[in-house]
Amino acid sequence: MIDGCLLLLARAEDPAVRVLTQRAPDRVAHASVEDLSAPGWRYIVGAPERARARACGRTIEAERIAAVLCRIGRVSAGDMETVHADDREFAAAETTAFLRAWLTQFRGVRCNEPTWMSLAGPRWHPLQWSRLVTQLGIPASVAARESVTTIIAGRDVFGTTVPQLIDYSKRIASAVQARSLAIRFVRNREWWCFHSAEACPELDELNADALLDDLLAGDA
Protein backbone atom coordinates (compact mmCIF):
# COMPACT_ATOMS: atom_id res chain seq x y z
CA MET A 1 0.00 0.00 0.00
CA ILE A 2 1.48 3.36 -1.01
CA ASP A 3 1.17 6.59 0.95
CA GLY A 4 -1.95 8.61 0.32
CA CYS A 5 -4.44 5.77 0.27
CA LEU A 6 -8.21 5.77 0.66
CA LEU A 7 -9.38 4.08 3.85
CA LEU A 8 -12.66 2.38 2.96
CA LEU A 9 -14.75 1.39 5.99
CA ALA A 10 -17.36 -1.02 4.70
CA ARG A 11 -18.84 -4.41 5.35
CA ALA A 12 -17.31 -7.12 3.16
CA GLU A 13 -20.63 -7.77 1.43
CA ASP A 14 -21.00 -4.13 0.33
CA PRO A 15 -20.62 -4.20 -3.52
CA ALA A 16 -18.76 -0.87 -3.33
CA VAL A 17 -15.76 -2.73 -1.86
CA ARG A 18 -15.28 -4.77 -5.01
CA VAL A 19 -15.89 -1.82 -7.35
CA LEU A 20 -13.45 0.49 -5.58
CA THR A 21 -10.70 -2.04 -4.90
CA GLN A 22 -10.81 -3.22 -8.53
CA ARG A 23 -10.51 0.35 -9.82
CA ALA A 24 -7.57 1.23 -7.56
CA PRO A 25 -6.11 -1.90 -5.95
CA ASP A 26 -2.99 -0.11 -4.69
CA ARG A 27 -4.82 2.91 -3.35
CA VAL A 28 -7.81 1.50 -1.50
CA ALA A 29 -7.33 0.01 1.97
CA HIS A 30 -10.46 -1.82 3.00
CA ALA A 31 -11.28 -1.92 6.72
CA SER A 32 -13.94 -4.54 7.33
CA VAL A 33 -15.90 -5.04 10.55
CA GLU A 34 -13.35 -7.75 11.44
CA ASP A 35 -10.66 -5.05 11.30
CA LEU A 36 -12.64 -3.02 13.84
CA SER A 37 -12.28 -5.75 16.46
CA ALA A 38 -8.54 -6.24 16.08
CA PRO A 39 -5.34 -4.53 17.24
CA GLY A 40 -4.27 -1.45 15.30
CA TRP A 41 -6.73 1.37 16.03
CA ARG A 42 -5.57 4.34 18.08
CA TYR A 43 -7.01 7.70 19.02
CA ILE A 44 -5.32 10.19 21.33
CA VAL A 45 -7.19 13.30 22.45
CA GLY A 46 -5.44 16.34 20.98
CA ALA A 47 -3.00 14.33 18.85
CA PRO A 48 -4.51 13.55 15.42
CA GLU A 49 -1.01 12.99 14.02
CA ARG A 50 -0.65 9.91 16.25
CA ALA A 51 -3.90 8.25 15.16
CA ARG A 52 -3.81 4.80 13.58
CA ALA A 53 -6.23 2.59 11.71
CA ARG A 54 -6.32 -1.03 10.71
CA ALA A 55 -7.20 -2.22 7.23
CA CYS A 56 -6.50 -5.35 5.18
CA GLY A 57 -5.25 -6.93 8.42
CA ARG A 58 -2.50 -4.31 8.87
CA THR A 59 -1.97 -1.16 10.93
CA ILE A 60 -1.82 2.12 8.99
CA GLU A 61 -0.67 5.47 10.39
CA ALA A 62 -3.44 8.06 9.86
CA GLU A 63 -0.88 10.37 8.27
CA ARG A 64 -0.51 7.87 5.41
CA ILE A 65 -4.23 8.01 4.69
CA ALA A 66 -5.31 10.68 2.21
CA ALA A 67 -9.06 10.18 2.49
CA VAL A 68 -11.70 8.16 4.31
CA LEU A 69 -14.93 6.78 2.90
CA CYS A 70 -17.16 5.26 5.59
CA ARG A 71 -20.11 3.18 4.35
CA ILE A 72 -21.04 1.83 7.78
CA GLY A 73 -23.80 3.90 9.37
CA ARG A 74 -23.27 2.35 12.77
CA VAL A 75 -21.64 -0.79 14.02
CA SER A 76 -24.29 -3.30 15.07
CA ALA A 77 -24.20 -6.16 17.57
CA GLY A 78 -24.24 -8.55 14.59
CA ASP A 79 -20.88 -7.12 13.46
CA MET A 80 -19.22 -8.11 16.72
CA GLU A 81 -18.86 -11.84 16.15
CA THR A 82 -15.58 -12.14 18.04
CA VAL A 83 -17.14 -10.62 21.17
CA HIS A 84 -19.07 -12.64 23.77
CA ALA A 85 -22.78 -12.57 22.92
CA ASP A 86 -23.69 -10.75 26.17
CA ASP A 87 -21.28 -7.92 25.39
CA ARG A 88 -22.03 -7.36 21.68
CA GLU A 89 -24.53 -4.47 22.08
CA PHE A 90 -22.11 -2.64 24.34
CA ALA A 91 -19.09 -3.37 22.10
CA ALA A 92 -21.02 -2.18 19.04
CA ALA A 93 -21.98 1.10 20.74
CA GLU A 94 -18.38 1.60 21.91
CA THR A 95 -16.96 0.90 18.45
CA THR A 96 -19.46 3.25 16.81
CA ALA A 97 -18.57 6.00 19.29
CA PHE A 98 -14.87 5.36 18.74
CA LEU A 99 -15.22 5.56 14.95
CA ARG A 100 -17.18 8.81 15.20
CA ALA A 101 -14.35 10.32 17.22
CA TRP A 102 -11.69 8.86 14.91
CA LEU A 103 -13.39 10.09 11.74
CA THR A 104 -14.01 13.56 13.15
CA GLN A 105 -10.42 13.94 14.30
CA PHE A 106 -9.00 12.68 10.98
CA ARG A 107 -7.21 15.54 9.21
CA GLY A 108 -7.37 14.23 5.64
CA VAL A 109 -10.35 14.26 3.30
CA ARG A 110 -13.60 12.85 4.69
CA CYS A 111 -15.85 11.72 1.87
CA ASN A 112 -18.99 12.35 3.90
CA GLU A 113 -19.00 14.29 7.15
CA PRO A 114 -20.17 11.91 9.90
CA THR A 115 -23.40 13.07 11.51
CA TRP A 116 -24.92 12.36 14.89
CA MET A 117 -27.24 9.86 13.24
CA SER A 118 -24.78 8.02 11.02
CA LEU A 119 -21.07 7.53 10.56
CA ALA A 120 -21.70 7.36 6.81
CA GLY A 121 -23.07 10.89 6.56
CA PRO A 122 -26.53 12.39 6.33
CA ARG A 123 -28.90 9.52 7.09
CA TRP A 124 -31.76 11.67 8.25
CA HIS A 125 -35.45 11.46 8.93
CA PRO A 126 -37.67 12.96 6.17
CA LEU A 127 -38.53 15.87 8.52
CA GLN A 128 -34.87 16.78 8.80
CA TRP A 129 -34.32 16.52 5.04
CA SER A 130 -37.43 18.55 4.41
CA ARG A 131 -36.19 21.37 6.63
CA LEU A 132 -32.76 21.37 4.98
CA VAL A 133 -33.97 21.51 1.38
CA THR A 134 -36.58 24.15 2.27
CA GLN A 135 -33.77 26.29 3.68
CA LEU A 136 -31.98 25.83 0.35
CA GLY A 137 -35.08 27.00 -1.53
CA ILE A 138 -35.68 23.55 -3.04
CA PRO A 139 -39.25 22.23 -2.90
CA ALA A 140 -39.87 18.87 -1.23
CA SER A 141 -42.57 16.35 -2.04
CA VAL A 142 -43.46 12.73 -1.46
CA ALA A 143 -45.55 12.36 -4.64
CA ALA A 144 -43.84 10.23 -7.29
CA ARG A 145 -45.41 10.36 -10.75
CA GLU A 146 -41.99 10.66 -12.33
CA SER A 147 -38.71 10.30 -10.53
CA VAL A 148 -34.98 10.66 -11.14
CA THR A 149 -32.14 9.56 -8.86
CA THR A 150 -28.90 11.46 -9.13
CA ILE A 151 -25.59 10.20 -7.80
CA ILE A 152 -23.06 12.61 -6.36
CA ALA A 153 -19.53 11.25 -6.80
CA GLY A 154 -16.94 13.80 -5.76
CA ARG A 155 -17.69 16.96 -7.68
CA ASP A 156 -19.65 15.20 -10.42
CA VAL A 157 -23.36 14.51 -10.69
CA PHE A 158 -24.50 11.35 -12.51
CA GLY A 159 -27.94 10.15 -13.50
CA THR A 160 -29.35 13.31 -15.08
CA THR A 161 -28.67 15.97 -17.66
CA VAL A 162 -31.36 18.30 -16.33
CA PRO A 163 -29.50 21.48 -15.30
CA GLN A 164 -31.93 22.18 -12.45
CA LEU A 165 -31.39 18.73 -10.92
CA ILE A 166 -27.62 19.03 -11.28
CA ASP A 167 -27.81 22.37 -9.48
CA TYR A 168 -30.11 21.00 -6.75
CA SER A 169 -27.89 17.95 -6.28
CA LYS A 170 -24.72 20.00 -5.90
CA ARG A 171 -26.35 22.39 -3.43
CA ILE A 172 -27.72 19.59 -1.27
CA ALA A 173 -24.39 17.70 -1.30
CA SER A 174 -22.53 20.87 -0.37
CA ALA A 175 -24.96 21.68 2.46
CA VAL A 176 -24.54 18.24 4.03
CA GLN A 177 -20.79 18.06 3.27
CA ALA A 178 -21.12 14.85 1.28
CA ARG A 179 -19.13 13.71 -1.75
CA SER A 180 -21.03 10.45 -2.11
CA LEU A 181 -24.81 10.65 -2.09
CA ALA A 182 -27.86 9.42 -4.00
CA ILE A 183 -30.70 11.93 -4.22
CA ARG A 184 -34.16 11.10 -5.50
CA PHE A 185 -36.25 13.84 -7.10
CA VAL A 186 -39.87 13.63 -8.18
CA ARG A 187 -41.80 15.79 -10.62
CA ASN A 188 -45.05 17.51 -9.68
CA ARG A 189 -46.52 19.01 -12.85
CA GLU A 190 -43.68 21.30 -14.01
CA TRP A 191 -41.69 21.27 -10.78
CA TRP A 192 -38.90 19.01 -9.69
CA CYS A 193 -38.98 18.38 -5.97
CA PHE A 194 -36.63 16.70 -3.51
CA HIS A 195 -37.95 13.32 -2.37
CA SER A 196 -35.23 11.51 -0.37
CA ALA A 197 -31.50 10.90 -0.14
CA GLU A 198 -29.19 8.02 0.70
CA ALA A 199 -25.67 8.38 2.06
CA CYS A 200 -24.32 5.10 0.64
CA PRO A 201 -25.29 5.00 -3.05
CA GLU A 202 -24.55 2.09 -5.34
CA LEU A 203 -21.29 2.65 -7.17
CA ASP A 204 -20.63 1.70 -10.78
CA GLU A 205 -17.37 1.99 -12.71
CA LEU A 206 -18.09 5.51 -13.89
CA ASN A 207 -19.05 7.15 -10.64
CA ALA A 208 -16.47 5.11 -8.70
CA ASP A 209 -13.72 6.59 -10.89
CA ALA A 210 -15.07 10.08 -10.34
CA LEU A 211 -15.19 9.53 -6.59
CA LEU A 212 -11.67 8.10 -6.43
CA ASP A 213 -10.31 10.95 -8.57
CA ASP A 214 -11.88 13.48 -6.24
CA LEU A 215 -10.92 11.82 -2.95
CA LEU A 216 -7.36 11.04 -3.97
CA ALA A 217 -6.69 14.17 -6.03
CA GLY A 218 -3.25 15.55 -5.30
CA ASP A 219 -2.04 12.45 -3.49
CA ALA A 220 -1.07 10.22 -6.40
Place this chain on the structure above:
Amino acid sequence: MRRQVALWGLPADEPLEAVRLELSRRDVPHVVIDQRDSDHPVELDAIGALYVRVCESAPLQHHLFAWADVAEGLVINRPSTMWSNWTKPLQAELICSHGFAVPATLVTTTPDDAREFLAQYPRVVYKAVSGHRSVVSRLAREDLQHIADVATCPTQFQEYIPGVDWRVHVVGDAVFACEIHCDADDYRLAHAAGERVELKSAMLPQPLASRCRAVTRELGLSLAGIDLRRTENDAWYCFEVNTAPGFSYFEPVAQPIAAAVAQLLADACTEAAA
Protein backbone atom coordinates in the same frame (compact mmCIF):
# COMPACT_ATOMS: atom_id res chain seq x y z
CA MET B 1 -52.94 29.34 19.61
CA ARG B 2 -52.65 28.21 23.22
CA ARG B 3 -49.22 26.66 23.62
CA GLN B 4 -48.04 24.27 26.27
CA VAL B 5 -44.79 22.83 27.53
CA ALA B 6 -44.22 19.18 26.66
CA LEU B 7 -42.13 16.86 28.81
CA TRP B 8 -41.01 13.78 26.89
CA GLY B 9 -39.63 10.71 28.62
CA LEU B 10 -40.64 8.28 31.32
CA PRO B 11 -43.13 9.73 33.84
CA ALA B 12 -41.29 8.07 36.73
CA ASP B 13 -38.02 9.73 35.79
CA GLU B 14 -36.99 11.99 38.67
CA PRO B 15 -35.75 15.07 36.76
CA LEU B 16 -38.80 14.94 34.48
CA GLU B 17 -41.16 14.71 37.45
CA ALA B 18 -39.33 17.51 39.26
CA VAL B 19 -39.74 19.82 36.26
CA ARG B 20 -43.40 18.81 35.96
CA LEU B 21 -44.02 19.75 39.60
CA GLU B 22 -42.37 23.13 39.08
CA LEU B 23 -44.52 23.79 36.02
CA SER B 24 -47.62 22.86 38.02
CA ARG B 25 -46.58 25.26 40.78
CA ARG B 26 -46.35 28.02 38.18
CA ASP B 27 -49.70 27.08 36.55
CA VAL B 28 -47.92 26.61 33.24
CA PRO B 29 -49.94 24.42 30.85
CA HIS B 30 -48.01 21.27 30.19
CA VAL B 31 -48.29 17.71 28.97
CA VAL B 32 -46.18 14.64 29.69
CA ILE B 33 -45.49 12.48 26.63
CA ASP B 34 -44.70 8.96 27.81
CA GLN B 35 -42.05 7.63 25.44
CA ARG B 36 -43.42 4.09 25.82
CA ASP B 37 -46.83 5.17 24.52
CA SER B 38 -46.25 5.34 20.76
CA ASP B 39 -49.99 5.21 19.94
CA HIS B 40 -50.87 8.38 21.81
CA PRO B 41 -51.33 11.24 19.30
CA VAL B 42 -49.22 14.32 19.99
CA GLU B 43 -50.40 17.71 18.74
CA LEU B 44 -47.05 19.15 17.72
CA ASP B 45 -48.40 22.60 16.79
CA ALA B 46 -49.52 23.11 20.37
CA ILE B 47 -46.04 22.56 21.81
CA GLY B 48 -44.33 25.83 22.68
CA ALA B 49 -41.31 24.31 24.42
CA LEU B 50 -40.07 20.77 24.90
CA TYR B 51 -37.99 19.04 27.57
CA VAL B 52 -36.42 15.79 26.29
CA ARG B 53 -35.53 13.15 28.89
CA VAL B 54 -35.88 10.06 26.74
CA CYS B 55 -34.32 6.86 27.98
CA GLU B 56 -32.28 4.70 25.59
CA SER B 57 -33.61 1.43 26.92
CA ALA B 58 -37.28 2.27 26.15
CA PRO B 59 -38.82 2.51 22.67
CA LEU B 60 -38.63 5.87 20.97
CA GLN B 61 -41.10 7.68 18.70
CA HIS B 62 -38.72 8.38 15.80
CA HIS B 63 -40.97 10.98 14.24
CA LEU B 64 -41.05 12.96 17.49
CA PHE B 65 -37.29 12.55 17.88
CA ALA B 66 -36.75 14.06 14.43
CA TRP B 67 -39.32 16.77 15.12
CA ALA B 68 -37.48 17.71 18.32
CA ASP B 69 -34.47 18.43 16.20
CA VAL B 70 -36.20 20.75 13.75
CA ALA B 71 -38.92 22.34 15.94
CA GLU B 72 -38.85 26.14 16.09
CA GLY B 73 -39.34 26.67 19.83
CA LEU B 74 -37.05 25.90 22.74
CA VAL B 75 -36.03 22.25 23.03
CA ILE B 76 -34.01 21.15 26.07
CA ASN B 77 -31.96 19.65 24.51
CA ARG B 78 -32.18 18.99 20.78
CA PRO B 79 -31.13 15.45 19.83
CA SER B 80 -28.46 16.75 17.45
CA THR B 81 -26.83 18.68 20.30
CA MET B 82 -26.81 15.70 22.65
CA TRP B 83 -24.61 13.54 20.44
CA SER B 84 -21.30 14.91 21.75
CA ASN B 85 -21.93 13.03 24.99
CA TRP B 86 -22.28 9.79 23.04
CA THR B 87 -18.64 10.07 21.93
CA LYS B 88 -16.70 11.10 24.99
CA PRO B 89 -13.18 11.45 23.56
CA LEU B 90 -14.53 13.70 20.83
CA GLN B 91 -16.34 15.78 23.43
CA ALA B 92 -13.03 16.02 25.32
CA GLU B 93 -11.51 17.73 22.26
CA LEU B 94 -14.35 20.28 22.26
CA ILE B 95 -13.99 20.84 26.01
CA CYS B 96 -10.25 21.35 25.58
CA SER B 97 -10.85 24.08 23.03
CA HIS B 98 -12.70 26.04 25.75
CA GLY B 99 -9.67 26.29 27.99
CA PHE B 100 -10.39 23.45 30.39
CA ALA B 101 -7.67 20.95 31.12
CA VAL B 102 -8.57 17.40 30.13
CA PRO B 103 -6.70 14.30 31.30
CA ALA B 104 -4.38 12.54 28.87
CA THR B 105 -6.70 10.14 27.02
CA LEU B 106 -6.01 7.15 24.82
CA VAL B 107 -8.56 4.97 23.04
CA THR B 108 -7.08 1.89 21.49
CA THR B 109 -7.50 -1.68 20.32
CA THR B 110 -3.74 -2.24 20.59
CA PRO B 111 -2.49 -3.89 23.79
CA ASP B 112 1.02 -2.42 23.35
CA ASP B 113 -0.45 1.11 23.19
CA ALA B 114 -2.30 0.43 26.43
CA ARG B 115 0.84 -0.92 28.12
CA GLU B 116 2.83 2.14 27.01
CA PHE B 117 0.15 4.47 28.39
CA LEU B 118 0.09 2.61 31.70
CA ALA B 119 3.86 2.89 31.96
CA GLN B 120 3.63 6.64 31.32
CA TYR B 121 1.14 7.56 34.06
CA PRO B 122 1.30 6.44 37.69
CA ARG B 123 -2.47 5.96 37.94
CA VAL B 124 -4.92 5.27 35.14
CA VAL B 125 -8.70 4.82 34.91
CA TYR B 126 -10.73 3.18 32.17
CA LYS B 127 -14.24 4.14 31.14
CA ALA B 128 -16.78 3.85 28.33
CA VAL B 129 -16.24 5.68 25.03
CA SER B 130 -19.96 5.93 24.20
CA GLY B 131 -22.96 7.25 26.10
CA HIS B 132 -23.42 3.88 27.81
CA ARG B 133 -23.32 4.50 31.51
CA SER B 134 -20.36 2.61 32.85
CA VAL B 135 -18.31 2.57 36.01
CA VAL B 136 -15.15 4.65 35.99
CA SER B 137 -12.58 2.23 37.38
CA ARG B 138 -9.00 2.63 38.40
CA LEU B 139 -6.78 0.13 36.64
CA ALA B 140 -5.31 -2.33 39.09
CA ARG B 141 -2.19 -4.45 38.64
CA GLU B 142 -4.32 -7.61 38.24
CA ASP B 143 -6.19 -5.98 35.32
CA LEU B 144 -2.98 -6.09 33.28
CA GLN B 145 -3.41 -9.80 32.65
CA HIS B 146 -6.57 -8.96 30.64
CA ILE B 147 -5.00 -6.13 28.66
CA ALA B 148 -5.01 -8.20 25.43
CA ASP B 149 -8.84 -8.00 25.55
CA VAL B 150 -8.71 -4.38 24.31
CA ALA B 151 -8.18 -5.86 20.83
CA THR B 152 -11.84 -6.81 20.57
CA CYS B 153 -13.30 -3.43 21.55
CA PRO B 154 -11.81 0.09 21.60
CA THR B 155 -11.05 0.88 25.24
CA GLN B 156 -10.60 4.32 26.75
CA PHE B 157 -7.77 4.88 29.23
CA GLN B 158 -7.37 8.13 31.08
CA GLU B 159 -4.70 9.56 33.32
CA TYR B 160 -6.11 9.65 36.89
CA ILE B 161 -6.37 13.20 38.20
CA PRO B 162 -6.50 13.52 42.01
CA GLY B 163 -8.64 16.32 43.40
CA VAL B 164 -12.12 17.36 44.48
CA ASP B 165 -15.06 16.72 42.16
CA TRP B 166 -17.41 19.54 41.27
CA ARG B 167 -20.69 19.18 39.47
CA VAL B 168 -21.88 22.28 37.66
CA HIS B 169 -25.32 22.61 36.11
CA VAL B 170 -25.89 25.32 33.55
CA VAL B 171 -29.52 26.21 32.83
CA GLY B 172 -29.70 29.01 30.26
CA ASP B 173 -27.41 31.58 31.87
CA ALA B 174 -27.84 30.31 35.43
CA VAL B 175 -25.01 28.30 36.99
CA PHE B 176 -25.42 25.95 39.97
CA ALA B 177 -22.33 24.36 41.44
CA CYS B 178 -21.62 21.88 44.17
CA GLU B 179 -18.56 20.15 45.55
CA ILE B 180 -18.51 16.40 45.95
CA HIS B 181 -16.32 14.81 48.59
CA CYS B 182 -15.91 11.08 48.08
CA ASP B 183 -13.04 8.58 48.08
CA ALA B 184 -14.54 6.31 45.41
CA ASP B 185 -13.30 6.44 41.79
CA ASP B 186 -16.87 7.08 40.66
CA TYR B 187 -18.99 9.00 43.17
CA ARG B 188 -22.21 8.12 41.31
CA LEU B 189 -21.85 4.54 42.48
CA ALA B 190 -20.35 5.17 45.89
CA HIS B 191 -23.65 4.86 47.79
CA ALA B 192 -24.24 1.39 46.35
CA ALA B 193 -20.75 0.37 47.43
CA GLY B 194 -21.42 1.62 50.96
CA GLU B 195 -19.05 4.56 50.64
CA ARG B 196 -19.80 8.03 51.92
CA VAL B 197 -20.58 10.89 49.54
CA GLU B 198 -20.82 14.46 50.77
CA LEU B 199 -22.36 17.13 48.55
CA LYS B 200 -21.83 20.79 49.38
CA SER B 201 -23.28 23.78 47.59
CA ALA B 202 -20.42 25.95 46.36
CA MET B 203 -19.67 29.12 44.42
CA LEU B 204 -17.74 28.53 41.23
CA PRO B 205 -15.06 31.18 40.54
CA GLN B 206 -16.47 33.65 38.02
CA PRO B 207 -14.06 32.85 35.14
CA LEU B 208 -14.93 29.17 35.50
CA ALA B 209 -18.65 29.92 35.52
CA SER B 210 -18.23 31.91 32.30
CA ARG B 211 -16.30 29.05 30.75
CA CYS B 212 -19.07 26.61 31.70
CA ARG B 213 -21.69 28.89 30.13
CA ALA B 214 -19.55 29.21 27.00
CA VAL B 215 -19.01 25.48 26.51
CA THR B 216 -22.73 24.84 27.10
CA ARG B 217 -23.67 27.47 24.54
CA GLU B 218 -21.04 26.25 22.07
CA LEU B 219 -22.44 22.73 22.23
CA GLY B 220 -25.89 24.16 21.47
CA LEU B 221 -27.31 23.19 24.87
CA SER B 222 -29.73 24.98 27.18
CA LEU B 223 -29.10 22.55 30.04
CA ALA B 224 -25.84 20.81 30.87
CA GLY B 225 -24.32 18.91 33.78
CA ILE B 226 -20.57 19.50 33.76
CA ASP B 227 -18.15 17.27 35.65
CA LEU B 228 -15.09 19.16 36.89
CA ARG B 229 -12.24 18.28 39.21
CA ARG B 230 -10.12 20.84 41.04
CA THR B 231 -6.57 19.73 41.83
CA GLU B 232 -4.42 20.75 44.80
CA ASN B 233 -2.61 23.15 42.45
CA ASP B 234 -5.91 24.82 41.55
CA ALA B 235 -6.00 23.38 38.03
CA TRP B 236 -9.54 22.72 36.78
CA TYR B 237 -10.07 19.58 34.74
CA CYS B 238 -13.27 18.93 32.85
CA PHE B 239 -14.25 15.30 32.30
CA GLU B 240 -17.59 15.50 30.63
CA VAL B 241 -20.55 17.66 29.68
CA ASN B 242 -23.73 15.66 30.34
CA THR B 243 -26.31 16.68 27.79
CA ALA B 244 -29.28 15.07 29.58
CA PRO B 245 -28.18 15.45 33.19
CA GLY B 246 -29.93 13.59 35.97
CA PHE B 247 -29.81 16.62 38.23
CA SER B 248 -32.21 15.43 40.94
CA TYR B 249 -29.35 13.87 42.90
CA PHE B 250 -27.81 17.31 43.42
CA GLU B 251 -30.97 19.29 44.21
CA PRO B 252 -31.06 18.57 47.98
CA VAL B 253 -28.01 20.81 48.48
CA ALA B 254 -29.76 24.03 47.53
CA GLN B 255 -29.59 23.46 43.79
CA PRO B 256 -32.95 24.66 42.40
CA ILE B 257 -32.23 23.21 38.97
CA ALA B 258 -35.72 21.88 38.18
CA ALA B 259 -37.16 25.30 39.00
CA ALA B 260 -34.71 26.96 36.62
CA VAL B 261 -35.49 24.46 33.84
CA ALA B 262 -39.23 24.95 34.36
CA GLN B 263 -38.85 28.74 34.25
CA LEU B 264 -36.81 28.54 31.04
CA LEU B 265 -39.47 26.35 29.42
CA ALA B 266 -42.32 28.55 30.69
CA ASP B 267 -40.69 31.74 29.36
CA ALA B 268 -40.03 30.13 25.96
CA CYS B 269 -43.61 28.90 25.81
CA THR B 270 -44.97 32.37 26.53
CA GLU B 271 -42.72 33.80 23.86
CA ALA B 272 -43.83 31.17 21.33
CA ALA B 273 -47.48 31.98 22.00
CA ALA B 274 -46.95 35.73 21.59
